[in-house]
Amino acid sequence: MASPLGSEPLHRHCDGSGEGHGGCQGRALQRRAAHRRSPHPGGRRRPRARGRGDGHGGGQSHQRHDRAVRRLLLSLVVVLAGCGGEAPIIVGVASSMAEAADELASDFGQGPVEVSVAGSQILVSQVREGAPLDVVLTADEATASELVRLQVLATDPIVFATNRLAIAVAPGNPHAISGIEDLANPDLTVVLAAPQVPAGRYTAEMLEAAGVAVTPSSLEPSVRSVLAKVQLGEADAGIVYRTDISRGDVAGVEIPDTVSPVAEYYAAALATSAQPETAAAFVAFLTTPAARALLAEFGFSP
The missing domain is CATH 3.40.190.10 (Periplasmic binding protein-like II)
Structure with a gap:
């Protein structure tokens, strides 16, 4: 198993481009999202897997417009939440899933979420050094297993998405x-x-x-x-x-599936979370039909 590389502070940190290690550059990507109740919880039909730019016709354009409006409204709610409201959980996200995680945070309906993006090794190092993460999403089994060895997780990691x-x-x-x-x-x-x-x-x-x-x-x-x-x-x-x-x-x-390995993304709540119930709920949300449909829009598979 790969060992984690040098630690980095959680806030104002970003690997700048992906699953990087100690040479991280760029500014942090931290985004907030607040409560949003889906009108059909867990009930969205899963679209075909495709990249973000592959939509056709007015349906997807309308969907993106609705999402943009929703996120604008959510940003206003977060400002109010920051003035004495419920504190967000902090989700550390492997940077190859940054954009999708931002949308997942917006669609999570059980509390505000702050996304902190870094390479998987950086996330492990941050956890090792006691960074205040509530949930971690890593991009391979090696980094998830390292978190298990550190004995910092509330439960075993689960696979919630795959890539090729x-x-x-x-x-x-x-x-x-x-x-x-x-x-x-x-x-x-x-x-x-x-x-x-x-x-x-x-x-x-x-x-x-x-x-x-x-x-x-x-x-x-x-x-x-x-x-x-x-x-x-x-x-x-x-x-x-x-x-x-x-x-x-x-x-x-x-690259044919018979040649490309399956890249697995793991999620786990940390035992040190100040909001263990919300952290566990976010991990559970990642396996719902609604979350999987959203991930599919970005090209990820279950």
Whole structure:
């Protein structure tokens, strides 16, 4: 199991781009959401899994408009909550799920939620150092198991979402990359996530199982860094999560399910939470049909 890297403070911290470690940059992504009662709790039909930008027709546009209006109203409620109202629970979130977690916080109907985004290793280090997190969402089993070993969890972690790997290439796929075997071409500039982070571990596992030897031009501290290098034209290709492909300025080459490992996301409430009932309720909410439908909108699977 991977051991956690250097600790970082919870507040005003962010890995800046993804599942990073000690080289974290950027400012914290902390967002608040307050009470919202779903008119049909647990009853939304699950849409097909797709990226954030893949919607078609007026239905999804209307849905996003409603959500934007709702979040504006919620922000006003949070201001009032901050003036003597109920304190939010703090959910530490692996940065590859940052956008989805923001929406989950908005849709949680049992109390205000503050999202604190960092790499999975950073989250483990924050917990080790006593950061006031109530719930942790990590991006692989190794980091979840480390939390178990620290004996800081109220219950065992649960898997609430999965992801797969994909190849990010420039728009139009100018090098005609069709699979991971093509990444062994020495004429290509390929970047990969470092093996110390979840995306890097999944990538190394996949390449080893497939017998493909890739010599990367760099090993990046996060999957977001891999994506950024492809977006900026500094790399011809990089291996990222499928959910990253829709974030813009890249095209995706699918890696078959028979080749790509399943990336599992784990959730657990901390035993040190000042609001244990709300923390446990948030973890339970992640497995409801409503939460899974929302996750599917971002490309995650159950």
